[in-house]
Amino acid sequence: MPRTIMMFPGQGAQYYQMGRELYRENPVFRQAMDRCDAIARGLGGRSASEIVYSRPLGDSEHFDRVGESNVALLAVGYALAQTLFERGVVPQKLLGYSLGETVAAVVAGVLSLEDGFRLVHGQGRLFEQLGPRGGMVAALAEPGRVRGCVAGLGAEIAAINSPTHCVVSVGARDLAAVCETLEREGVVWARLPIRYPFHASPIDALAEPMHHFLAGFRFAPPRLPIISAATCGIVERFDAAHIWSVMRGVLRFRETIETLARDGAWTLVEAGPSGTLASFTRQIGAPGIAAWPAIDQFGQNATTIQRVVTAAT
Secondary structure (H helix, E strand, O other): OOEEEEEEEEEEOOOOOEEEEEEHHHHHHHHHHHHHHHHHHHOOOOOOOHHHOOOOOHHHOOOOOHHHHHHHHHHHHHHHHHHHHHHHOOOOEEEOOHHHHHHHHOOOOOOOHHHHHHHHHHHHHHHHHHHEEEEEEEEEOOOOHHHHHHHHOOEEEEEEEEEEEEEEEEEEEHHHHHHHHHHHOOOEEEOOOOOOOOOOOHHHHHHHHHHHOOOOOOOOOOOOEEEEOOOOOOOOOOOOHHHHHHOOOOHHHHHHHHHHHHOOEEEEOOOOOOOHHHHHHHHHHHOOOEEEEEOOOOOOOOHHHHHHHHHHO
């Protein structure tokens, strides 16, 4: 059996109808989603299945309310993990990318499922009340080139995902100028469905209220080691300070994968809706590292799940 790491993506991976085929046909996925629904409703919000399945796929560019997308990504990531476990995929480690670290923490037992939803629901509420408006823009170019293009425009590199993919965060005032500049410079870009400039200095004003909120949680030792895409290594202490540092710091996914490759061969399984982390991993091309998406936005979930099971067992 190959050495396996289960990966969990963050904001931007969401889209309406994600996992619909599994929700209809896979009892493990459906039961996990139903459990998540009950918890989400108990917090006074909409259930995850209502959020995800009540609108058509084509509306996904408007799926940017963090209070909803946080809940949806935790529910789908958790349900995918349970589905993969039931099919015999046994990871030695977990890897979290931004919000995906919280999903990994729930899967690893650092947080109960109830506390995981309480955490992401509260984070979403804080951002909706206090967060600076803005956005995140994915750019298909070498990060140094992108940094040069947006210099002086109030944008910051928020994530370096592969040799030719990075993300910039920018406040609302400068967002249009950043997109226009990338277009003029011939850089392929796309707005992510995110309303706030995560992983950059504009969110610094939320540090104190976020720490105050996170202080109300207890974190247990993980049953599986969790790798952080923000630190490129194992999370030594999962606490309020670490969670904030992940929200605020630059994500270094490329470096994380290259570090893993120095430890030998790994099969990476993405327990997320879009397959973006698996795609970045293939772009990186680190020796001995193979990556597979559990599902993606093109449907045929049963087929993609079976490919993962075949590769990871």
